[in-house]
Amino acid sequence: MKLTIWGAAQQVTGSMHLLQINNYKILIDCGLDYEKGTYQEANLIFPFNPADIDLVILTHAHIDHSGNLPTLVRAGYEGQILCTGPTADLTEILLMDSVNIFLGKQKRRPKGRKRFSSGPQPLYLQKHVMETMDRFVTIGFHKSFKITGDIELTFVPVGHLLGAAAAVLTVNENGVTKKIAFTGDIGRKNYPVLVNPDTLPQVDYLVCESTYGGRLHSKDTSLDDVLIKTIEDTCIKNPGRLIIPAFSIGRTQSLIFKLNQIFSKKLLPPVEVFVDSPLANHATDIYRKHHQYVNEEAKSFYQLKGDEFEFENLTYLQTQKESMAVTNYLDPCIIISSAGMLEGGRIQDHIYYNVQNYYCTILFIGYCAKGTLGDRLLRGDPIIRLRNRDLMVYAKIAKTDLLSGHGDHEDLMDMVKQQSPNLLKRVFLVHGEINSLTAFKTALEENGYQAEIPQRGLSYEL
Known part of the structure; x- marks a missing residue:
């Protein structure tokens, strides 16, 4: 059995x-690599012949895991x-959204009666997404699936996103x-x-993500307290608007449910809430469709109160016209819109019209990569450039990590500590920046585990 780490x-x-x-060759995940310049070009060529791959296993829908399928x-x-x-x-709507992003990067200019495109060519189009979706076969959690006579697959829930799974492979190799x-x-x-992330069975080898290695999430306050105080300061005590950039899939649904709980308990007076993301609307319908996969808290809420993703003062905006109409809404309100890093989508409209508003708060609930518009606001830039205009930043900029979908260092350690250090032969650490990988590796070794930080393309005989 040979393992080669080709990504993350x-x-x-x-x-x-x-x-x-x-x-027999199995590819686990096939995500877009955003960290190599023009990512369309960086993802075009594979380091192996795709026709030689016998099977693909997808752990979850996020584009950095599914986007190059x-x-x-x-x-x-x-x-x-x-x-x-x-x-x-969820993968289908995310891949379709990727097509729109690819096409949006092409600049179309008239030239006589013809039109031509400049900019990076799309990696794929809608027809390619549909061809890909035709290959999907779905399996439930904790159900052994026989791939071949010698290989079995079991999916174990790990939280993070609806349907997200750890892939456990049992292999009979030469007896x-x-x-x-x-x-x-x-x-x-x-x-x-x-x-919650479920317990993994004892394995011989573990390939483990390390995003928050060496880092802990805030523990001195609760998400309810942060949201209540922010809404109260922005929309109750003052006639302001709270803008929350949020990733459309996962983060938005969890935020809506939490707001539903707060308002249904009457912890705050009613405030209008607008969800301005067509992708989030589609994703929320998928969460409803697969309601059996949500946690017990959400199921209990549904039994007692009804739909977790609907409440009296909540409006899902559909059209661009409806989105622009919110710009002229004068009463205090909460606007949830994508994308989370402010690099595109309808959120840019709301930032453009409100970043110079003293009564506005922009609350970040997720990670913003360096160099993004969200990162510039978070680092305190007094002026941002948006749509060829320099805008003074008068809005209040706030942040919480309590809606981060990734487990922190303690969560990662808990996952590995389910394994006996005497039986787990090696842990391969991936999906993390070098500081996080190193901190996680050090902690594991202090607890008796053998950990590796693979280089891209390095193979291991297991």
Whole structure:
């Protein structure tokens, strides 16, 4: 059995791991790599022949894990893609959204009666996404799926996103049984809507994400307290508006549920809430469709109060016209819109019209990569440039990490500590920046585990 780490090696994005068992090749995840310049070009060529891959296993829908699947299919992959039901549905809308992003990067200019395109060519189009989705086969959690006579797959829930799973492979190789698990991304305990990460069975090898290695989430306050205080200061004591940039899938649904709880308990007077993201609207419908996968808290709320994602003062905006109408809404309100880093989407409209508003608060609830508009606001730039205009920043800028979908250092350690250090032969650390990987590796070794930080393309005989 040979493991090669082809993506998310000493970086966060582009998860892609190749497991070869005799002559059978399994690719675990096939994500977009955002960290190599023009990511369309960086993701076009694979370091192996896609036609030689026998099977793909997808841990969850996020684009850094799923986003290059259509390119793989275009390049000759003909096999199945195994994942959970929610992952399949969420992946489809995310891949379609990626097509729109690719096309948006092309600048179309008139030239006589013809039009031509400049900018990077799309990695794939809608037809390629549909061809890819035809290959999906869905499997439930904790159900053993026989891939071949010698290989079985079991999905174990890990939180992080609806349907997200660790992939546990049981392999009979030359009469010897071996187990290897790929964690995908590990969620947090007691996260709104999502289940807690489940216990993994004892394995021989573990490929583990490390995003928050060496870092802890805030623990001195609760998400309820942060939201209540921010809403109270912005929309109750003052006639302001609270703008919350949020990723459309996962973060938005958890935030809506938490606001539903706050308002249903009458912890605050009613405030109008607008969700301005067509992608989030589609994702919320998928959360409703796969309601059996939400956590017990959300299920209990549904039994007592009804739909977790609907309440009296909540409006899902559909059209661009409805979105622009909110600009002229004069009463205090909360606007949830994408994208979370402010690099595109309808959120830019709301920032453009409100960043110079003293009565506005912009609350970041997720990570903003360096150099993004969100990062510039968070670091305190007094002026930002948006739509060819320099805008003074008069709005209040706030941040909380209590809605981060990734488990922190303690959560990562808890996941590995389920394994006996005497039986777990090696932990391969991926999906993290080098400081996080190093801190996590050091902590694991102090607890008796053998940990590796693989370089891209390095193979291990297991």
